[in-house]
Amino acid sequence: MVIVMMPQATASDLAAVVARVESAGGEAFVSRGTSRTVVGLVGDIEQFGTLSLGALRGVAEVLRVSVPYKLISRQSHPERSVVRVGGVPIGPGAPTLIAGPCAVETPEQTLRAALMARAAGATVLRGGAFKPRTSPYAFQGLGEAGLKILADVRAETGLPVVTEVVDAHDVELVASYADMLQIGTRNAQNFALLQAVGDVGKPVMLKRGMSATVEEWLMAAEYIAQRGNLGIVLCERGIRTFETATRNTLDIAAVPVVQRLSHLPVVVDPSHSGGRRDLVLPLTRAALAVGADGVIVDVHPDPTTALCDGPQALVHEDLEELGATMRGGTSGQRRIPDEVAPSR
Numbered sequence: 001m002v003i004v005m006m007p008q009a010t011a012s013d014l015a016a017v018v019a020r021v022e023s024a025g026g027e028a029f030v031s032r033g034t035s036r037t038v039v040g041l042v043g044d045i046e047q048f049g050t051l052s053l054g055a056l057r058g059v060a061e062v063l064r065v066s067v068p069y070k071l072i073s074r075q076s077h078p079e080r081s082v083v084r085v086g087g088v089p090i091g092p093g094a095p096t097l098i099a100g101p102c103a104v105e106t107p108e109q110t111l112r113a114a115l116m117a118r119a120a121g122a123t124v125l126r127g128g129a130f131k132p133r134t135s136p137y138a139f140q141g142l143g144e145a146g147l148k149i150l151a152d153v154r155a156e157t158g159l160p161v162v163t164e165v166v167d168a169h170d171v172e173l174v175a176s177y178a179d180m181l182q183i184g185t186r187n188a189q190n191f192a193l194l195q196a197v198g199d200v201g202k203p204v205m206l207k208r209g210m211s212a213t214v215e216e217w218l219m220a221a222e223y224i225a226q227r228g229n230l231g232i233v234l235c236e237r238g239i240r241t242f243e244t245a246t247r248n249t250l251d252i253a254a255v256p257v258v259q260r261l262s263h264l265p266v267v268v269d270p271s272h273s274g275g276r277r278d279l280v281l282p283l284t285r286a287a288l289a290v291g292a293d294g295v296i297v298d299v300h301p302d303p304t305t306a307l308c309d310g311p312q313a314l315v316h317e318d319l320e321e322l323g324a325t326m327r328g329g330t331s332g333q334r335r336i337p338d339e340v341a342p343s344r
Contacts, residue, residue: 247275
């Protein structure tokens with residue numbers, strides 16, 4: 001069950017709702033989005049039905065939600081959400097370009113990549129300061145030194161920053177530098193980390209786990225939402241299949257499927273799904289065609305020297321075409337129907 005509060009509801013109205021639920025032995029989880037506050041209820045649903053919750057001041061409606069991801073579902077929030085990152089909207093409408101170096105290496109490399117990204121139309125800068133890798137001998141990122149570089153580049157370019165956090169103990173540190181926290185595929189079901197980023201109050205980009213089903217992905221988002229944070233952007237970054245021709249298999253169908261199930265924005269990572277520079281643009285076009293709310297791509301001024309994922313990083317000539325694709329990409333934004341037509 002979910003309680004939707006009125007936009008003008010006061011803190012005392014909300015406190016009264018929580019107190020009424022707790023008086024019946026239930027738990028109330030308050031989650032705040034850009035436009036409204038919702039309260040998820042855990043406990044005896046039949047008992048809640050006797051509390052006259054809909055009559056409390058500030059309550060807009062009380063909903064019974066049948067899916068397990070109650071706070072992020074379209075049942076609890078029929079309109080699709082917009083998440084703002086440093087003032088930049090991600091959601092229905094014009095697709096957002098998020099771009100930058102996969103890994104922060106030096107101040108010069110990061111600034112050059114950011115300027116390239118901005119020239120192509122990027123409005124959010126991505127960059128990794130902490131880099132969890134398959135091999136313990138691979139470049140692991142600069143840590144806090146990398147975060148400081150990203151903050152300096154943000155000051156120079158005006159681009160808000162999204163960067164990955166890999167440990168619950170580092171959430172406060174990363175949040176002090178970043179405008180948006182990223183949860184990578186390897187941590188998509190690290191539940192302690194998901195709860196920690198939910199607590200900190202910054203927008204979160206949640207990448208799909210490399211072997212996660214759509215429901216597992218959405219349940220991971222629910223962990224964040226349950227801690228009070230509805231500022232979540234989902235990222236389809238390719239899943240692990242038997243196919244070896246590409247780095248991962250981009251599940252392009254997941255975009256409209258998830259947009260029908262959840263009100264959260266969905267972006268696509270064509271860089272990590274394809275793993276090759278020549279695939280980034282075609283996969284970007286596919287993402288826009290099915291209505292993705294944006295794409296996140298790797299950029300590097302000299303991919304041959306990159307310490308991380310050079311083969312998939314875009315350079316100047318690629319970015320010019322990507323920018324043109326994104327500017328024409330609004331035609332790919334389509335209304336997601338509430339129900340899927342039956343197959344014939």
